[in-house]
Amino acid sequence: MDFLKSMAIAASGLRAQAGRMRVIAENIANADSTPAKAGADPYRRKIMTFRSELDRDLEARTVALGKVRTDSTDFRLKYEPGHPAADATGNVKYPNVNPLVEMTDMREAQRSYEANINIIGATRRMIQRTIDILKA
């Protein structure tokens, strides 16, 4: 049934957005993770990628999670000579996570998630209408 296909496509969107949320949560949680050893690299921000693939069963392009890439921008440097992870010059590398960027990303993921939920709701109501014909 085609309506169930619509729901399956929307569900693929839900899954993808939830995975994106997971990576955002990881970034925010690690926003201040300093390196373990002196002069080493701290947590590197992760970026989720989406892949749209042709689902032969559904005859539609569903969305799936692609590879998790890392952000190659520079780390934030803070001068903290007393810090255990400080290098020879007294600088500590902090992760290249910008909480503001993560928050906007999170809002976007939330918005897309809600849109997919909306599709499922609308499809469900349409199925209900079809069943209502039987009751006539």
Place this chain on the structure above:
Amino acid sequence: MAIADLPIFSMLRTRMAWHQERQRVLAENVANADSAQYRPRDLAPLKFDQALAASQTSQVSLTRTEGAHISAVGAPATKFATQSNGSHEVRPTGNAVSLEDEMMKVASNQMDFQAATALYTRSLALIKTALGKR
């Protein structure tokens, strides 16, 4: 003559199939709202003579001769024509899905579908009246 062969019913069925197909295309657009290089698609509006023709001709499709074969779908094959709508806003990632537009389309699709099913129900009631069962 079966009830399903009455012109009003077969045309309403075509209409409902069109809405069903459109719902699938819209779901695809929303699911890919964050995929790079994705352009939204929509179904071409259903024309009266098209609907009439669709209600009268039978579809030709490939059959599977063995259960192990996969069904022959190269590209998303629909019996209704799809069109990419001239989108106004393309994001830097090459994605042109506007969630607001899609939500509006989903709502109108749902309402039109509801109208079609209501008409179907009414037509059934008319036949019941003619049969004297009310």
